[in-house]
Amino acid sequence: MKILKVITLQNKKIKLDLLPEIGGRISSLIFDDFHVLRPIPLHDLKSIQLFKGGSFPLAPFSNRIKNAQFRFNGLEYNLNQNAFPHAIHGHGYLSEWSIVEQSSSSVILIYRHEADKFGWPWSYEITQSIYLTAFSCKIELKLVNNSKNIMPFGFGIHPFFNFNDEIKLRFNASREWVGQPEDFPTKTKPIENNFNFRNGKALWNNEKTVCYENFSGKVQIIWPNKKKKITMKVDKIFNHLIVHVPKREEYFCIEPVSHPTDGFNLIHGRKENIDCKYLEPNEYISGLIELDIEQ
Numbered sequence: 093m094k095i096l097k098v099i100t101l102q103n104k105k106i107k108l109d110l111l112p113e114i115g116g117r118i119s120s121l122i123f124d125d126f127h128v129l130r131p132i133p134l135h136d137l138k139s140i141q142l143f144k145g146g147s148f149p150l151a152p153f154s155n156r157i158k159n160a161q162f163r164f165n166g167l168e169y170n171l172n173q174n175a176f177p178h179a180i181h182g183h184g185y186l187s188e189w190s191i192v193e194q195s196s197s198s199v200i201l202i203y204r205h206e207a208d209k210f211g212w213p214w215s216y217e218i219t220q221s222i223y224l225t226a227f228s229c230k231i232e233l234k235l236v237n238n239s240k241n242i243m244p245f246g247f248g249i250h251p252f253f254n255f256n257d258e259i260k261l262r263f264n265a266s267r268e269w270v271g272q273p274e275d276f277p278t279k280t281k282p283i284e285n286n287f288n289f290r291n292g293k294a295l296w297n298n299e300k301t302v303c304y305e306n307f308s309g310k311v312q313i314i315w316p317n318k319k320k321k322i323t324m325k326v327d328k329i330f331n332h333l334i335v336h337v338p339k340r341e342e343y344f345c346i347e348p349v350s351h352p353t354d355g356f357n358l359i360h361g362r363k364e365n366i367d368c369k370y371l372e373p374n375e376y377i378s379g380l381i382e383l384d385i386e387q
Contacts, residue, residue, distance in 0.1 A: 102197070108222065130343040150185070150247055152205075152214075153182050158354045164244050183210050204216075233381075234376055236374070253313060266305055268281060268283045277354065295335075332348075333348055
């Protein structure tokens with residue numbers, strides 16, 4: 093029976109467990125004995141990758157690509173349909189990561205992608221650096237295009253926060269993406285009052301996913317009954333925020349990402365500004381996400 097490798101980072105306030113072999117994902121994040129993320133049970137190796145918990149990096153795209161197809165530079169690409177009939181969340185969360193450096197409070201992991209794996213024709217590598225300070229957990233992503241051709245990209249993280257009581261959010265964004273069918277976005281509109289958290293309010297508890305545009309880069313997440321609060325701060329590259337609440341589950345997702353759902357397809361024939369970006373050969377992009385404990 094294979095023994096799963098678990099990396100533990102820890103200081104006086106924070107404990108983090110990480111699974112490099114299972115998508116480089118965080119399996120547990122504890123601030124002051126409080127599980128900020130829904131913890132992943134480690135007793136069943138077959139179910140870990142499918143379990144809705146912890147946090148994993150998204151690259152080289154975030155969320156879904158409709159029908160696992162998109163056009164780029166005059167060519168059409170067909171990806172693996174890992175969320176049939178669509179592609180979802182990129183490749184890092186499906187793959188084993190290698191350890192570059194490790195200490196008691198930090199780790200650097202890397203995933204190297206070979207061209208054509210999962211149907212993605214470009215080679216690239218993504219580095220995930222995680223380090224703890226006295227009152228924060230910082231995650232830095234660095235994506236490098238190792239291919240000989242220009243490569244489209246998107247990236248971010250997908251954390252599953254604990255939803256075990258009332259949740260309050262506070263953040264600012266300019267608009268929300270909307271569309272039918274299957275919630276694939278087609279246009280933006282002003283944010284509805286029910287989904288506007290500019291002044292802070294309780295998170296909805298019914299099944300709903302909203303993609304926000306021009307996200308300001310700061311989210312306060314509050315568990316009032318637990319008297320816990322964290323602040324997520326992200327770099328400007330992550331200027332979209334996806335808030336996902338499933339039906340009758342013990343988690344909710346706050347995903348800072350660099351482009352909207354199905355962004356590679358939205359750029360065609362659109363008048364709106366679509367934040368799908370490209371990397372030239374050997375070019376790289378990086379971004380920092382920080383989770384701070386509020387004292």
